[in-house]
Amino acid sequence: MKKTSVSDLHVHGFRIQPESRGRLLRQTPAILWFTGLSAAGKSAIADKVEALLHASGQLTYILDGDSIRLGLCKDLGFADADRHENVRRVAEIAKLMADAGLVVLVCLISPFRRDRELARSTAGRHRFAEIHVHASLAVAEARDPKGLYRLARTGAIQHFTGIDSPYEQPTVPDVFIDTCSKSIDEGADLVVKWLNSR
Numbered sequence: 001m002k003k004t005s006v007s008d009l010h011v012h013g014f015r016i017q018p019e020s021r022g023r024l025l026r027q028t029p030a031i032l033w034f035t036g037l038s039a040a041g042k043s044a045i046a047d048k049v050e051a052l053l054h055a056s057g058q059l060t061y062i063l064d065g066d067s068i069r070l071g072l073c074k075d076l077g078f079a080d081a082d083r084h085e086n087v088r089r090v091a092e093i094a095k096l097m098a099d100a101g102l103v104v105l106v107c108l109i110s111p112f113r114r115d116r117e118l119a120r121s122t123a124g125r126h127r128f129a130e131i132h133v134h135a136s137l138a139v140a141e142a143r144d145p146k147g148l149y150r151l152a153r154t155g156a157i158q159h160f161t162g163i164d165s166p167y168e169q170p171t172v173p174d175v176f177i178d179t180c181s182k183s184i185d186e187g188a189d190l191v192v193k194w195l196n197s198r
Protein backbone atom coordinates (compact mmCIF):
# COMPACT_ATOMS: atom_id res chain seq x y z
CA MET A 1 0.00 0.00 0.00
CA LYS A 2 1.24 3.56 -0.88
CA LYS A 3 2.31 5.68 2.08
CA THR A 4 0.57 9.04 2.52
CA SER A 5 2.81 11.87 1.30
CA VAL A 6 2.74 15.67 1.37
CA SER A 7 1.16 15.75 -2.09
CA ASP A 8 -1.90 13.95 -0.64
CA LEU A 9 -2.59 16.76 1.83
CA HIS A 10 -5.34 19.32 1.25
CA VAL A 11 -5.21 22.54 3.25
CA HIS A 12 -8.70 23.45 4.44
CA GLY A 13 -9.89 26.93 3.46
CA PHE A 14 -10.97 28.20 6.86
CA ARG A 15 -13.11 31.34 6.71
CA ILE A 16 -11.26 33.32 9.41
CA GLN A 17 -7.98 34.49 7.91
CA PRO A 18 -5.00 36.31 9.51
CA GLU A 19 -6.34 39.70 8.32
CA SER A 20 -9.61 39.11 10.21
CA ARG A 21 -7.74 38.37 13.43
CA GLY A 22 -5.52 41.42 12.92
CA ARG A 23 -8.63 43.60 12.59
CA LEU A 24 -10.06 42.09 15.79
CA LEU A 25 -6.81 42.85 17.65
CA ARG A 26 -6.41 46.22 15.90
CA GLN A 27 -2.83 45.44 14.93
CA THR A 28 -0.81 44.19 12.00
CA PRO A 29 1.17 41.05 12.79
CA ALA A 30 4.93 41.04 12.32
CA ILE A 31 7.97 38.88 12.93
CA LEU A 32 10.99 40.61 14.46
CA TRP A 33 13.92 38.24 14.06
CA PHE A 34 16.87 39.10 16.34
CA THR A 35 20.13 37.45 15.28
CA GLY A 36 23.63 37.83 16.70
CA LEU A 37 26.31 36.27 18.87
CA SER A 38 25.52 34.96 22.32
CA ALA A 39 25.57 37.93 24.75
CA ALA A 40 25.21 40.42 21.88
CA GLY A 41 21.99 41.60 23.55
CA LYS A 42 19.14 39.97 21.59
CA SER A 43 17.04 39.04 24.63
CA ALA A 44 17.79 42.29 26.47
CA ILE A 45 16.70 44.42 23.50
CA ALA A 46 13.69 42.23 22.61
CA ASP A 47 12.56 42.51 26.23
CA LYS A 48 12.58 46.31 25.95
CA VAL A 49 10.88 46.28 22.53
CA GLU A 50 8.15 44.01 23.86
CA ALA A 51 7.60 46.27 26.87
CA LEU A 52 7.18 49.29 24.56
CA LEU A 53 4.80 47.46 22.23
CA HIS A 54 2.82 46.03 25.14
CA ALA A 55 2.47 49.50 26.64
CA SER A 56 1.11 50.72 23.30
CA GLY A 57 -1.57 48.02 23.37
CA GLN A 58 -0.06 45.43 21.04
CA LEU A 59 -0.28 41.70 21.63
CA THR A 60 3.22 40.25 21.45
CA TYR A 61 5.12 37.06 22.17
CA ILE A 62 8.83 36.33 22.51
CA LEU A 63 10.26 33.06 21.19
CA ASP A 64 13.60 33.00 23.00
CA GLY A 65 16.34 30.54 22.10
CA ASP A 66 16.92 29.09 25.55
CA SER A 67 13.22 28.52 26.29
CA ILE A 68 12.73 26.92 22.88
CA ARG A 69 15.60 24.53 23.48
CA LEU A 70 14.07 23.47 26.81
CA GLY A 71 10.84 22.43 25.10
CA LEU A 72 10.03 22.41 21.39
CA CYS A 73 13.64 21.68 20.39
CA LYS A 74 14.92 19.71 23.37
CA ASP A 75 15.75 16.81 21.08
CA LEU A 76 18.26 18.96 19.14
CA GLY A 77 21.95 19.64 19.76
CA PHE A 78 24.30 22.26 18.36
CA ALA A 79 25.80 20.60 15.28
CA ASP A 80 25.02 22.44 12.03
CA ALA A 81 22.15 20.12 11.03
CA ASP A 82 20.49 20.59 14.43
CA ARG A 83 20.91 24.37 14.23
CA HIS A 84 19.18 24.33 10.81
CA GLU A 85 16.29 22.31 12.24
CA ASN A 86 16.08 24.58 15.31
CA VAL A 87 15.66 27.65 13.11
CA ARG A 88 13.24 25.88 10.75
CA ARG A 89 10.91 24.92 13.62
CA VAL A 90 11.01 28.37 15.20
CA ALA A 91 10.37 30.01 11.81
CA GLU A 92 7.26 27.83 11.38
CA ILE A 93 6.01 28.63 14.89
CA ALA A 94 6.64 32.35 14.36
CA LYS A 95 4.59 32.18 11.15
CA LEU A 96 1.71 30.45 12.96
CA MET A 97 1.79 33.04 15.75
CA ALA A 98 1.78 35.86 13.20
CA ASP A 99 -1.17 34.14 11.49
CA ALA A 100 -2.83 34.26 14.91
CA GLY A 101 -2.38 38.05 14.82
CA LEU A 102 0.61 38.55 17.11
CA VAL A 103 3.74 40.62 16.84
CA VAL A 104 6.34 37.89 17.35
CA LEU A 105 9.86 38.58 18.59
CA VAL A 106 12.35 35.78 17.90
CA CYS A 107 15.69 35.77 19.74
CA LEU A 108 17.91 33.14 18.18
CA ILE A 109 21.62 33.26 17.38
CA SER A 110 20.56 31.77 14.00
CA PRO A 111 24.14 31.88 12.73
CA PHE A 112 23.55 30.72 9.15
CA ARG A 113 22.43 33.08 6.40
CA ARG A 114 20.43 30.46 4.55
CA ASP A 115 18.42 29.64 7.69
CA ARG A 116 17.54 33.30 8.22
CA GLU A 117 16.53 33.49 4.56
CA LEU A 118 14.32 30.46 5.14
CA ALA A 119 12.75 32.22 8.15
CA ARG A 120 11.96 35.24 5.97
CA SER A 121 10.40 33.16 3.23
CA THR A 122 8.44 31.11 5.79
CA ALA A 123 6.93 34.37 7.08
CA GLY A 124 5.22 34.76 3.70
CA ARG A 125 3.18 37.96 3.52
CA HIS A 126 3.83 39.00 7.13
CA ARG A 127 6.11 41.94 7.90
CA PHE A 128 9.53 40.48 8.69
CA ALA A 129 12.61 42.28 10.02
CA GLU A 130 16.02 40.72 10.25
CA ILE A 131 17.57 42.58 13.19
CA HIS A 132 21.31 42.18 13.54
CA VAL A 133 22.21 42.70 17.18
CA HIS A 134 25.93 43.18 16.88
CA ALA A 135 28.68 43.04 19.47
CA SER A 136 32.28 42.25 18.69
CA LEU A 137 33.40 38.84 19.92
CA ALA A 138 35.65 40.56 22.46
CA VAL A 139 32.75 42.55 23.95
CA ALA A 140 30.36 39.57 23.94
CA GLU A 141 33.00 37.45 25.60
CA ALA A 142 33.70 40.10 28.23
CA ARG A 143 29.96 40.30 29.04
CA ASP A 144 29.50 36.52 29.14
CA PRO A 145 26.35 36.69 31.34
CA LYS A 146 25.85 32.91 31.21
CA GLY A 147 29.52 31.96 31.55
CA LEU A 148 29.31 30.07 28.25
CA TYR A 149 32.27 31.72 26.51
CA ARG A 150 34.46 30.69 29.43
CA LEU A 151 33.27 27.09 29.08
CA ALA A 152 33.74 27.20 25.29
CA ARG A 153 37.32 28.50 25.64
CA THR A 154 38.23 25.64 27.98
CA GLY A 155 36.61 23.12 25.61
CA ALA A 156 33.98 22.14 28.20
CA ILE A 157 31.30 22.91 25.58
CA GLN A 158 31.65 22.54 21.84
CA HIS A 159 30.08 24.03 18.69
CA PHE A 160 29.87 27.44 20.38
CA THR A 161 29.12 30.26 17.95
CA GLY A 162 32.05 32.62 17.54
CA ILE A 163 34.51 30.18 19.11
CA ASP A 164 34.38 26.87 17.25
CA SER A 165 31.21 27.36 15.21
CA PRO A 166 30.75 30.13 12.60
CA TYR A 167 28.49 33.19 12.65
CA GLU A 168 27.59 34.49 9.20
CA GLN A 169 26.95 38.22 9.51
CA PRO A 170 23.77 39.51 7.84
CA THR A 171 24.71 41.42 4.69
CA VAL A 172 21.69 43.74 4.51
CA PRO A 173 19.74 43.48 7.77
CA ASP A 174 16.54 45.51 8.08
CA VAL A 175 17.84 46.91 11.37
CA PHE A 176 21.45 47.01 12.56
CA ILE A 177 22.17 47.60 16.24
CA ASP A 178 25.75 47.98 17.37
CA THR A 179 25.46 47.30 21.09
CA CYS A 180 29.04 48.43 21.65
CA SER A 181 27.96 52.00 20.86
CA LYS A 182 24.16 51.95 21.44
CA SER A 183 22.33 51.37 24.70
CA ILE A 184 19.54 48.80 25.11
CA ASP A 185 16.97 51.63 24.97
CA GLU A 186 18.49 53.12 21.80
CA GLY A 187 18.55 49.68 20.16
CA ALA A 188 14.90 49.07 21.09
CA ASP A 189 13.92 52.46 19.65
CA LEU A 190 15.47 51.53 16.28
CA VAL A 191 13.31 48.39 16.16
CA VAL A 192 10.10 50.21 17.09
CA LYS A 193 10.90 52.86 14.44
CA TRP A 194 11.26 50.14 11.81
CA LEU A 195 7.93 48.63 12.84
CA ASN A 196 6.13 51.97 12.76
CA SER A 197 7.55 52.78 9.34
CA ARG A 198 6.11 49.59 7.82
Ligand SMILES: Nc1ncnc2c1ncn2[C@@H]1O[C@H](COP(=O)(O)OP(=O)(O)OP(=O)(O)O)[C@@H](O)[C@H]1O
Nearest residue numbers: 037038039040041042043044143145179182183184
Ligand atom coordinates in the same frame (compact mmCIF):
# COMPACT_ATOMS: atom_id res chain seq x y z
N1 LIG B 1 24.03 48.08 24.67
C1 LIG B 1 23.61 46.88 25.08
N2 LIG B 1 22.65 46.22 24.39
C2 LIG B 1 22.25 44.99 24.80
N3 LIG B 1 22.73 44.35 25.91
C3 LIG B 1 23.67 44.98 26.64
C4 LIG B 1 24.15 46.27 26.25
N4 LIG B 1 25.07 46.64 27.15
C5 LIG B 1 25.17 45.65 28.06
N5 LIG B 1 24.33 44.65 27.76
C6 LIG B 1 24.17 43.44 28.58
O1 LIG B 1 24.68 42.37 27.81
C7 LIG B 1 23.96 41.18 28.11
C8 LIG B 1 23.37 40.62 26.83
O2 LIG B 1 22.76 39.41 27.16
P1 LIG B 1 21.53 38.81 26.37
O3 LIG B 1 21.07 37.67 27.20
O4 LIG B 1 20.55 39.86 26.02
O5 LIG B 1 22.26 38.29 25.05
P2 LIG B 1 21.67 37.35 23.93
O6 LIG B 1 22.09 37.94 22.64
O7 LIG B 1 20.22 37.12 24.16
O8 LIG B 1 22.52 36.03 24.15
P3 LIG B 1 22.08 34.48 24.00
O9 LIG B 1 22.16 34.16 22.54
O10 LIG B 1 23.12 33.74 24.77
O11 LIG B 1 20.71 34.30 24.57
C9 LIG B 1 22.88 41.56 29.11
O12 LIG B 1 23.34 41.26 30.40
C10 LIG B 1 22.73 43.05 28.88
O13 LIG B 1 22.27 43.72 30.03
Ligand SMILES: [Mg+2]
Nearest residue numbers: 042043065107
Ligand atom coordinates in the same frame (compact mmCIF):
# COMPACT_ATOMS: atom_id res chain seq x y z
MG1 LIG C 1 19.11 35.47 24.70
